[in-house]
Amino acid sequence: MSELLRTPLFETHRTLGARLVEFGGYEMPVQYSSILKEHAAVREQAGLFDVSHMGQIELSGPGALASLERLLTCRVESLAPGRVRYGLLCNEEGGVVDDVTLYRRDDTSFMLCVNASNVAKVDAWVRDHAGPETAIDNASDRTSMLALQGPASPAILEAYGVQGCDALARFQFADFELPTIRALISSTGYTGAPGFELYLPNDRVVEVFEGLLACGESHGLLPAGLGARDTLRLEAALPLYGHELDDTTTPLEAGLGRFVKRKRGGYIGAEAVEAREATPDIRGLIGFEMVERGIARQGAPILLEGEEIGVVTSGAPSPTLGKPIGLGYVPRRVAQRSGGEIAIEIRGKPVAASRVEPPFVDKVDKKADARHP
Numbered sequence: 001m002s003e004l005l006r007t008p009l010f011e012t013h014r015t016l017g018a019r020l021v022e023f024g025g026y027e028m029p030v031q032y033s034s035i036l037k038e039h040a041a042v043r044e045q046a047g048l049f050d051v052s053h054m055g056q057i058e059l060s061g062p063g064a065l066a067s068l069e070r071l072l073t074c075r076v077e078s079l080a081p082g083r084v085r086y087g088l089l090c091n092e093e094g095g096v097v098d099d100v101t102l103y104r105r106d107d108t109s110f111m112l113c114v115n116a117s118n119v120a121k122v123d124a125w126v127r128d129h130a131g132p133e134t135a136i137d138n139a140s141d142r143t144s145m146l147a148l149q150g151p152a153s154p155a156i157l158e159a160y161g162v163q164g165c166d167a168l169a170r171f172q173f174a175d176f177e178l179p180t181i182r183a184l185i186s187s188t189g190y191t192g193a194p195g196f197e198l199y200l201p202n203d204r205v206v207e208v209f210e211g212l213l214a215c216g217e218s219h220g221l222l223p224a225g226l227g228a229r230d231t232l233r234l235e236a237a238l239p240l241y242g243h244e245l246d247d248t249t250t251p252l253e254a255g256l257g258r259f260v261k262r263k264r265g266g267y268i269g270a271e272a273v274e275a276r277e278a279t280p281d282i283r284g285l286i287g288f289e290m291v292e293r294g295i296a297r298q299g300a301p302i303l304l305e306g307e308e309i310g311v312v313t314s315g316a317p318s319p320t321l322g323k324p325i326g327l328g329y330v331p332r333r334v335a336q337r338s339g340g341e342i343a344i345e346i347r348g349k350p351v352a353a354s355r356v357e358p359p360f361v362d363k364v365d366k367k368a369d370a371r372h373p
Helices: 010-015 037-044 064-071 116-129 152-160 202-219 227-234 270-277
Strands: 018-025 026-029 045-051 055-060 085-090 096-108 109-114 135-139 141-151 173-177 182-186 196-199 219-224 285-289 299-304 308-316 323-333 341-345 348-357
Touching: 010 116, 010 202, 018 096, 026 037, 026 227, 037 045, 037 219, 037 227, 045 116, 045 202, 055 064, 055 116, 064 109, 064 116, 085 116, 085 270, 096 116, 109 116, 141 152, 152 196, 152 202, 196 202, 202 219, 227 308, 227 323, 285 308, 285 341, 299 323, 308 341
Parallel strands: 045 219
Antiparallel strands: 018 026, 045 141, 055 109, 055 135, 085 096, 096 109, 141 196, 173 182, 182 196, 285 323, 285 348, 299 308, 299 341, 308 323, 341 348
16 A cells, blocks of 8 residues: 655644544545534634645636647636536546536636545546646645634634635635735635635645634634545535545436536536436436434445435535435436435344435535535
8 A cells, every 4th residue: 555645734734733644645634633623613603624625726828728628518708717516527427527627717728626535537528628728737745734723714714814805706716915925825625615716836725724824713614524524425415436426427317417518518528418318217316304313324225115226426414404315316206206205224234214405514615505606
């Protein structure tokens, strides 16, 4: 097994008493105090996450726009400079290579933010499939990233000396002056809460992380780990690569049709995605909450009238609802039915669950969906 990577904030995490785990090839904090406290902080005040394990791949040049239109399921040409859009990269069979956010700086300069475990794969995929006159720069190793999430986020940034972030619309970004550096800040996140993501040079992220924690203390800011990040994204029903998405799952199976150019096509895998829709074994993603005691974990069978019909992709206790929730795949004909009692097989026994329409918790940010402008 190869040695785990570490972000520039590793020693800071240890000083703060974080419990560290492997994630995406990195040694990352899963929690500092408790998942419940950190989750509640994001919903009610604010939480600060180190997400420097995420990757950033920049595309530029006269051919960059055309390359991205072919690579991504979402529309690129209509994205205005200074805006961000959620999209997916598909393989020739229609499966998802990765789900990403696309940043458009101007007519010829773009950035993809990609999942940590997929950085090398996406970098190779983009280089293999980009068109002519497209320069590609993997900036992941020199870029750190913080996520400041929660309703108190604008006040905390202002206390730190950053002016104007509260004017950013959802899924908008700009360069801002911090006390000692200039950084890209976007009104984006992966928690279903309002907040920001900050892109910084590696050698300045420690001072910014510690400065934000100090300025945010009076606002209830807590450092938050991957545990709270997972329960927050699950409550908002946001997909996680390796759970709801993988190389064999199409965006439409995952319920992400609004991020797919259905009529225009033109992206890699488009024909396969549409062909898959016409097959009798097409799947659909459903949400559920447990009725009886038990926590559904990834891989647990989903049962209907005693028969196995699907599999759980994500499951965890919801701190906000006070009950376990989950997502899973079942045949589309079952997924299209409204409501209905199901069961989850836990330790070899059926445990009653009830289907619910995700997201499980109304998003704190009422401006827009947490994934899209």
